[in-house]
Amino acid sequence: MSRDRPVVLCFSGHDPSGGAGIQADIETIISHQCHAASVITALTEQDSHNVKKLIPQRPGDIISQAETLLADFSVAAIKIGLIGHHETAKAIQQILRDHPAIPVVLDPVLAAGGGTALADRQLLDAIIEGLLPLTTVLTPNSQEARQLANQDDLADCGRSLQAKGAEFVLITGTHETSDLVHNRLFMPEGKTETFNWERLPHSYHGSGCTLASAIAALLAQGLDAFTAITEAQEFTWQSLAAAYKPGQGQYNPDRLFWVES
Numbered sequence: 001m002s003r004d005r006p007v008v009l010c011f012s013g014h015d016p017s018g019g020a021g022i023q024a025d026i027e028t029i030i031s032h033q034c035h036a037a038s039v040i041t042a043l044t045e046q047d048s049h050n051v052k053k054l055i056p057q058r059p060g061d062i063i064s065q066a067e068t069l070l071a072d073f074s075v076a077a078i079k080i081g082l083i084g085h086h087e088t089a090k091a092i093q094q095i096l097r098d099h100p101a102i103p104v105v106l107d108p109v110l111a112a113g114g115g116t117a118l119a120d121r122q123l124l125d126a127i128i129e130g131l132l133p134l135t136t137v138l139t140p141n142s143q144e145a146r147q148l149a150n151q152d153d154l155a156d157c158g159r160s161l162q163a164k165g166a167e168f169v170l171i172t173g174t175h176e177t178s179d180l181v182h183n184r185l186f187m188p189e190g191k192t193e194t195f196n197w198e199r200l201p202h203s204y205h206g207s208g209c210t211l212a213s214a215i216a217a218l219l220a221q222g223l224d225a226f227t228a229i230t231e232a233q234e235f236t237w238q239s240l241a242a243a244y245k246p247g248q249g250q251y252n253p254d255r256l257f258w259v260e261s
Contacts, residue, residue: 005035006076006220009069009102010213011062011092013042013054013082013109019252020206025079025213027255031235032217037073039065041092042084048205048247051112056084059091066095076220078102079213080131082109082118089126096134103136103219106166107212110144124148133165137225139212145171158186168225172211174199185229193226195233200240205250211236 008029015021022038029036039062045053069075078096083089096104108127110119119127128148132138138161142154149157149164154171161169169186176182181197214232219225239253242260246252254260 003033005033006217006222007035007037007073008077008079008213008216008220009066009073009075010036010038010216011041011066011078011080011083012038012209013044013084014040015044015046015206017047017205017247019048019246019250020209021082024206024209024253024255025081028210028213028235028239029217031255031258032214032221034076034217034220037069037075039069041088042082044082046112048245048249048252050249051116051118054084054118056088059085059087062088062091063094066092070095070099075099075102077216078104079216080104080106081209081212083123083127084118086120086122086126089123089130093126093130093134096131100134103216103225104134105137105139105212105216105219106131106135107139107208108144108148109208110147128164132161135166136219137168137170137212137215137229138166139170139172139208139215141172141208142175145169154184155192158184158192162186162188168229170211170215170229172208174207183233185226187226195230197233197237200237200243202243202245202251203249204240204243205252207236207240207253210239210253210255 149160218228242254242257243251
């Protein structure tokens with residue numbers, strides 16, 4: 001029996017530990033009955049504790065791989081994760097400009113879970129100036145939002161990031177100290193929504209990848225942005241609640257919890 005699975009094109013890094021990056025994207029996208037196509041932006045040396053080395057891929061190769069895929073597949077959504085270098089951001093910008101009708105979900109990975117910085121000033125500027133104006137849904141955590149907006153108050157950050165071009169901005173609150181996790185969504189026409197989630201007890205590797213990929217997959221399935229963002233948070237929370245610990249560091253979200261439960 002033939003199955004029509006919407007295609008999500010991911011620009012993501014390779015995490016050899018299997019917790020984040022392209023593997024997290026693929027598991028999430030499959031869980032939403034979509035097909036994951038991928039362009040690797042950077043290789044990494046990392047484990048469940050931290051990133052030790054970042055190896056960006058050549059911009060020309062990124063462009064040619066993406067163009068080959070886009071010529072073959074009807075891509076329904078694009079997800080961007082780890083970028084790793086400002087020239088990579090420029091390459092992705094070129095692809096997005098050539099395909100303006102495809103919704104874009106950008107997870108601005110600026111640091112590893114263990115604290116290693118993954119973006120310098122040039123990359124930050126390339127994201128702000130080149131990618132935010134082409135982004136449908138931006139999903140920074142609170143630290144990333146402050147870094148991108150250069151402001152402290154998260155409401156100001158959300159409005160600022162919209163002013164820089166992102167249509168929807170979902171600022172996640174796991175890095176804050178509140179009892180509940182407050183995820184703040186900034187929408188067109190000044191509308192906002194706050195989602196409150198039980199704070200789970202561990203530190204997780206790949207939660208941001210999971211959330212952004214779930215939003216992209218749900219957009220690919222034809223859901224409107226608000227519904228996709230809402231349902232993706234539920235999927236991510238369930239993945240975190242079922243997390244397991246394959247190494248000695250952070251926990252991995254179980255993105256296949258729906259199979260194993």
